[in-house]
Each structure stands twice: as structure tokens, then as C-alpha cells.
Amino acid sequence: MAFGSMNSGDDAPMSDINVTPLVDVMLVLLIVFMITMPVLTHSIPLELPTASEKAAKEDKQPKDPLRLSIDASGAYVVGGDSDNKVDLATVTAKLKEAKAKNEDVIVAIAADKAVEYDYVNQALQAAREAGISKIGFVTETKAQ
Numbered sequence: 791m792a793f794g795s796m797n798s799g800d801d802a803p804m805s806d807i808n809v810t811p812l813v814d815v816m817l818v819l820l821i822v823f824m825i826t827m828p829v830l831t832h833s834i835p836l837e838l839p840t841a842s843e844k845a846a847k848e849d850k851q852p853k854d855p856l857r858l859s860i861d862a863s864g865a866y867v868v869g870g871d872s873d874n875k876v877d878l879a880t881v882t883a884k885l886k887e888a889k890a891k892n893e894d895v896i897v898a899i900a901a902d903k904a905v906e907y908d909y910v911n912q913a914l915q916a917a918r919e920a921g922i923s924k925i926g927f928v929t930e931t932k933a934q
Contacts, residue, residue, distance in 0.1 A: 882919055899913055
């Protein structure tokens with residue numbers, strides 16, 4: 791025999807590799823990845839619209855939003871004039887007028903922290919009635 795026997799009694803180093811621990815580790819890793827991969831790849835299937843380059847360039851232009859302010863008492867102010875407090879019907883009419891002038895009008899709602907949510911909800915309903923879908927909320931950042 792060319793390689794000799796394992797029980798021959800000579801002190802030659804063993805040239806075989808024990809792969810059992812390697813297989814055990816690989817099986818454990820395989821099981822771990824099989825369990826975690828579905829969690830990592832879970833997503834909502836969406837078909838997102840694509841825009842042409844021309845439309846993308848036009849969207850980068852800043853647009854001035856129409857500001858709708860609601861003070862702590864629930865009074866509405868459309869635009870920047872704080873002395874012009876209006877009722878909800880007038881807010882709806884002004885929003886419809888703004889939508890007629892500009893199809894892509896953006897409404898920025900600035901509500902006082904102490905105002906009841908019902909007033910904000912009524913403003914959202916007025917914007918929905920006017921056909922406005924681009925609505926944002928104005929907040930302030932805390933000074934550090």
C-alpha cells in the first residue's frame with residue numbers, strides 16, 4: 791500500500807480534514823438565512839408611474855403653496871393676511887378659485903398647536919371638495 795494504514799503505529803501527521811464541523815455550521819447558516827430572507831424581502835407590490843425628463847425638470851421648480859392658517863380659536867385665514875378671517879364656506883370658495891387658476895395648486899395648512907382637530911379636518915374636507923390633492927402641513931423646528 792502506498793499510503794500506509796492508519797493503525798500502522800507510525801507518528802506521521804494525519805492528512806485527512808474533518809468536514810463534519812464545517813457541514814454543521816453551514817447547515818445552521820442555511821437555516822438562519824432561509825428563515826430571515828422572507829422577512830427582509832417583504833414588500834408591497836407597487837407599479838410606480840414614470841415621468842418624462844421634461845416633467846421631472848418642471849417638478850424641480852419651487853412652487854409657492856397657498857397657505858391656509860387656523861388660529862387657536864378655529865378661525866380660518868386664506869393667504870397671508872391675518873386680519874382677513876373667513877368662514878369655512880369662504881375657504882372652500884377660495885380654494886376652488888385657486889384650483890381654477892392653477893391645476894397643481896399646493897395647500898399648506900398651518901394650524902395652531904391648541905386648535906381642535908375638527909377644524910383641521912374641516913379644512914381638509916374643504917380642500918377635497920375643491921379638488922385639491924396636494925396638501926401639506928406647516929411645522930416649526932425647535933431651536934437647539
